[in-house]
Amino acid sequence: xxxxxxxxxxxxxxxxxxxxxxxxxxxxxxxxxxxxxxxxxxxxxxxxxxxxxxxxxxxxxxxxxxxxxxxxxxxxxxxxxxxxxxxxxxxxxxxxxxxxxxxxxxxxxxxxxxxxxxxxxxxxxxxxxxxxxxxxxxxxxxxxxxxxxxxxxxxxxxxxxxxxxxxxxxxxxxxxxxxxxxxxxxxxxxxxxxxxx
Numbered sequence: 001x002x003x004x005x006x007x008x009x010x011x012x013x014x015x016x017x018x019x020x021x022x023x024x025x026x027x028x029x030x031x032x033x034x035x036x037x038x039x040x041x042x043x044x045x046x047x048x049x050x051x052x053x054x055x056x057x058x059x060x061x062x063x064x065x066x067x068x069x070x071x072x073x074x075x076x077x078x079x080x081x082x083x084x085x086x087x088x089x090x091x092x093x094x095x096x097x098x099x100x101x102x103x104x105x106x107x108x109x110x111x112x113x114x115x116x117x118x119x120x121x122x123x124x125x126x127x128x129x130x131x132x133x134x135x136x137x138x139x140x141x142x143x144x145x146x147x148x149x150x151x152x153x154x155x156x157x158x159x160x161x162x163x164x165x166x167x168x169x170x171x172x173x174x175x176x177x178x179x180x181x182x183x184x185x186x187x188x189x190x191x192x193x194x195x196x197x
Contacts, residue, residue, distance in 0.1 A: 033062035035092045037069055037100035044105050044112050044148075050078045053104055059090035067092050079106045111185040112148040117141070118175045125172045131163055138188070149185045149192075167191065 037059045045053055052075060059069035071088040073079075087101045124134040141147040167187045174184035 032094075032096060034096045035059055035061045035067055035090050035098040037088050037090050037098050039088070039100060039102045042103045042105070045079075045107075047081075047106050050080045051106060052076060053079050053106070055086070055104070057086075057088050057100075059088075059098065061092040062096070073104075079104050081106050111182045113181045113185065114146060117147065121171050122175045125168050125175065149188050163191070 037057065039057050040055060043053060043055060045051060054075045057069055057071055059067050061067050067090055069088055069090040071086050073084065073086045083103050083105045085101055085103050088099065090098045120129075120134070120137060123129045124131070138147065142149070167190075170179055170184060170187050173179045174181075
């Protein structure tokens with residue numbers, strides 16, 4: 001009887017030990033930090049022909065030590081007119097993998113509108129700021145080349161000019177992510193060409 005009790009105790013201890021080992025392994029797995037790839041973000045280059053574009057991509061492991069990173073394009077690549085996605089990968093000494101990508105746009109007429117301008121546009125479409133205030137803001141941003149629209153001219157807002165309803169409609173859709181920057185810029189260019197603003 002005593003021998004049976006000892007055997008049962010030994011088996012129970014073994015099961016408990018295995019269970020604890022599994023828990024420790026799970027904790028170690030959950031604390032693994034993948035390497036990080038650092039890029040300069042999306043790049044916009046004005047050119048009428050294909051061009052080489054210098055860019056820098058680096059990577060670090062979980063201890064912030066530099067590790068090799070490989071991309072499917074290099075600064076020696078001839079980037080054609082249009083958008084090209086550059087995809088990169090890095091693997092640390094433990095086999096942990098990181099991936100990142102960015103877009104290089106080459107063109108003579110590039111639409112470039114920072115995402116944070118959507119908040120200002122939302123204030124305008126919701127009636128929190130006037131047409132005058134909104135277009136004065138656009139005028140400043142265009143003048144400082146923070147916004148880039150093809151064939152940009154200096155904005156001269158005339159308070160007597162009426163803004164078409166469809167302009168606010170596409171602006172509102174743009175702030176909701178239902179239209180691209182290129183589509184939103186059409187409205188700005190339309191008003192510039194007709195000297196509405």
